[in-house]
Amino acid sequence: MPRNPGLGARSPQRLPRERVLMRTVAACVMGGVAAFGVMDRSAHAQSITTANARFKAWTPGDKETMSGRIAMNVLAFNGTVVGKTTKGVRCTGTVTLNLLLDGGSGEMSCNDGRSATFTYQLSSALPPRGKGAGKMNNGKTVRFSIFP
Numbered sequence: 787m788p789r790n791p792g793l794g795a796r797s798p799q800r801l802p803r804e805r806v807l808m809r810t811v812a813a814c815v816m817g818g819v820a821a822f823g824v825m826d827r828s829a830h831a832q833s834i835t836t837a838n839a840r841f842k843a844w845t846p847g848d849k850e851t852m853s854g855r856i857a858m859n860v861l862a863f864n865g866t867v868v869g870k871t872t873k874g875v876r877c878t879g880t881v882t883l884n885l886l887l888d889g890g891s892g893e894m895s896c897n898d899g900r901s902a903t904f905t906y907q908l909s910s911a912l913p914p915r916g917k918g919a920g921k922m923n924n925g926k927t928v929r930f931s932i933f934p
Contacts (some may be wrong), residue, residue: 796820804879835859836860838856838857839932839934841854841930843869843928843929845927850873850913852870852875854867864882865880879893879898888908889907889910892905892906899923902928903920904920904928904933905918915932918931
């Protein structure tokens with residue numbers, strides 16, 4: 787019966803395959819992370835799995851605007867969005883990213899009863915830049931830009 791080398795020991799045949807697997811996994815994770823701007827200092831990365839961006843939103847013909855932040859979990863393809871209007875209304879919501887890494891959709895609700903659904907397109911993932919549009923529950927169109 788062969789002797790069990792224990793938990794800390796590795797057989798010579800398994801060591802190269804494990805190294806190749808770990809290097810492949812690490813390269814895939816780092817490639818995905820870099821694609822979202824996490825490694826870019828201008829994206830204000832908080833961790834290796836979170837990419838952050840800012841946004842500015844407006845309703846055409848209305849003086850009220852909103853600014854805020856988007857925090858995207860790059861491994862789960864979803865995140866949160868938090869904003870505040872020039873009139874002090876606070877809004878929160880969720881956002882998703884498509885598998886092509888070039889856009890997605892989301893929804894927000896505000897403490898004054900307004901809500902919106904939206905879609906967006908990224909013109910650049912590193913640093914994150916893009917634009918989007920959506921519809922509010924009062925029927926108005928909302929437009930926004932995303933930037934680092």
